[in-house]
Amino acid sequence: SQQGEEDPQALSIQEGENATMNCSYKTSINNLQWYRQNSGRGLVHLILIRSNEREKHSGRLRVTLDTSKKSSSLLITASRAADTASYFCATERAGGGNKLTFGTGTQLKVEL
Amino acid sequence: GAVVSQHPSRVICKSGTSVKIECRSLDFQATTMFWYRQFPKKSLMLMATSNEGSKATYEQGVEKDKFLINHASLTLSTLTVTSAHPEDSSFYICSAKSHPNPYNEQFFGPGTRLTVL
Numbered sequence: 001s002q003q004g005e006e007d008p009q010a011l012s013i014q015e016g017e018n019a020t021m022n023c024s025y026k027t028s029i030n031n032l033q034w035y036r037q038n039s040g041r042g043l044v045h046l047i048l049i050r051s052n053e054r055e056k057h058s059g060r061l062r063v064t065l066d067t068s069k070k071s072s073s074l075l076i077t078a079s080r081a082a083d084t085a086s087y088f089c090a091t092e093r094a095g096g097g098n099k100l101t102f103g104t105g106t107q108l109k110v111e112l
Numbered sequence: 113g114a115v116v117s118q119h120p121s122r123v124i125c126k127s128g129t130s131v132k133i134e135c136r137s138l139d140f141q142a143t144t145m146f147w148y149r150q151f152p153k154k155s156l157m158l159m160a161t162s163n164e165g166s167k168a169t170y171e172q173g174v175e176k177d178k179f180l181i182n183h184a185s186l187t188l189s190t191l192t193v194t195s196a197h198p199e200d201s202s203f204y205i206c207s208a209k210s211h212p213n214p215y216n217e218q219f220f221g222p223g224t225r226l227t228v229l
Contacts, residue, residue, distance in 0.1 A: 030216070042205060044220075045219070092216060098209065098216060100146070100207075102155045102156040102157075103155060104155050105154075
């Protein structure tokens with residue numbers, strides 16, 4: 001079953017603005033990962049944050065994790081048109097055999 | 113490094129025929145491969161977990177006789193959709209994990225779009 005819920009489902013912003021996406025989940029996790037998918041293509045791994053970490057940065061990406069609230073956020077700063085894609089969070093459940101459960105995704109559109 | 117390929121990228125077949133999709137890890141040995149299914153504008157749903165040399169483990173609701181998985185080598189897993197029907201039309205994505213894998217990272221293939229007429 002799908003345990004991740006993401007909001008918003010769709011987000012449209014202007015180039016240069018920041019984009020924030022949120023993910024909530026239901027069970028205990030080993031880690032939470034964020035992926036990007038361009039239309040009709042495969043997934044690209046963006047960043048992984050472990051359950052004992054609270055914040056992680058990678059380039060223009062900032063991910064936070066609040067295990068008490070079972071939620072995570074992905075912030076993309078200074079967005080570019082090329083950031084237009086769908087973004088998914090995925091959780092590796094504790095004791096779940098390394099399987100990933102994907103969230104419902106956020107479709108981001110960055111306009112010039 | 114860590115490239116996963118899928119073949120074919122697109123396939124159109126007639127209802128009732130079987131279709132084989134290949135997933136290959138090109139520059140690492142994948143002890144575990146995962147098969148996902150994605151409907152348009154939807155999330156990925158895990159179908160099965162495939163370990164090299166053993167039977168695949170299917171998720172609840174996935175018919176193992178319908179979706180045959182073979183992980184015969186450390187670089188190749190295949191998914192065969194048997195007696196395909198239009199409702200099997202979907203985007204099928206595989207991922208692969210190596211061992212050891214300190215970050216538990218999965219590497220995803222580019223996906224295969226299956227259309228059943």
